Amino acid sequence: MNPHPHPNDLPAAHDHVFLGKNHQRNERRVWLVIALTATMMVVEIVAGTVYGSMALVADGWHMSTHAGAMLITALAYAYARRHARDTRFTFGTGKLGDLAGFASAVILALIALLIGWESFVRLANPVPISFNQAILVAVVGLAVNLVSAWLLRDDHEHHHHHGHDHQHGDDHGHEHARDNNLRSAYLHVMADALTSVLAIVALLLGRSYGWLWADPLMGLVGALVIARWSWGLIRDAGRVLLDAAPQSEEVRAEIREALAPTGDTITDLHVWQVGPGHFAAIVSLASVAPQAASAYKAMLAHIHELSHITLETEQLPAGSTA
Known part of the structure; x- marks a missing residue:
């Protein structure tokens, strides 16, 4: 190959x-x-x-x-x-x-x-x-x-x-x-x-x-x-x-706001600029009932500058809190 x-x-x-x-x-x-x-x-x-x-x-x-x-x-x-x-x-x-x-x-x-x-x-x-x-x-x-x-x-x-x-x-x-x-x-x-x-x-x-x-x-x-x-x-x-563009903080805040209604806990979040007007993100979530990755991506669809998303979910035991 x-x-x-x-x-x-x-x-x-x-x-x-x-x-x-x-x-x-x-x-x-x-x-x-x-x-x-x-x-x-x-x-x-x-x-x-x-x-x-x-x-x-x-x-x-x-x-x-x-x-x-x-x-x-x-x-x-x-x-x-x-x-x-x-x-x-x-x-x-x-x-x-x-x-x-x-x-x-x-x-x-x-x-x-x-x-x-x-x-x-x-x-x-x-x-x-x-x-x-x-x-x-x-x-x-x-x-x-x-x-x-x-x-x-x-x-x-x-x-x-x-x-x-x-x-x-x-x-x-x-x-x-x-x-x-x-x-x-x-x-x-x-x-x-x-x-x-x-x-x-x-x-x-x-x-x-x-x-x-x-x-x-x-x-x-x-x-x-x-x-x-x-x-x-x-x-x-x-x-x-150095992946420290100030605008990354704005995108990070938008991601947290968009995922807040799920009640899931964001355990890890990385956002960095990969080009003019383009940002990538790695989002780790902990949830008792995690949703499909496509559902989370749909919640982030309005963040237009977010051009690449990697999602990771952790299944928590029933009745537990993150």
């Missing part, structure tokens, strides 16, 4: 596909943004070389790090999609995006450190700036970043598709469907946009008042903001990877 059957060899009724509803759309958009970012990167490096602006050259290479980080996002989407039904992944590849988001957030933190260090160096040793050319390219860069941010926006259409015999209900909106992989690409674009805005302000001040120190000062401000964004993504993606 083939230990890793082709996706088409698996029973359609027992898929473990826990990808976000907009997985393929997000993947296409990330590739498009990578193309835009790479193009702008080349323009900045060439323009910086022609106009003698080291600031533009540095920003161009800075954009290359964001393009590289977004490449992680795109490849994670592609890998998760292609291996979604690979039986080696016990609960599918839905959490691969969180792994990629975590890695991308670490890169974002390193970028913040590099910007901060470069800003300190320029505060101590100011360099001449070709203001007009630098402002023009910074404005063009900001426009590209805004277009990219629009492409990567989170539409808050937190839906998902149920392709499992333990999954219930129609598509619906829910905050649990946050895609940390898309969020990481969005933050990289926003980091670029922020640095562009701060650069434009600093360059205008420098051109008008001769404040060369304004550029590195704005760089420090940008580094701090980017570092804060990075920490938020590291925290949220890390929680999902």
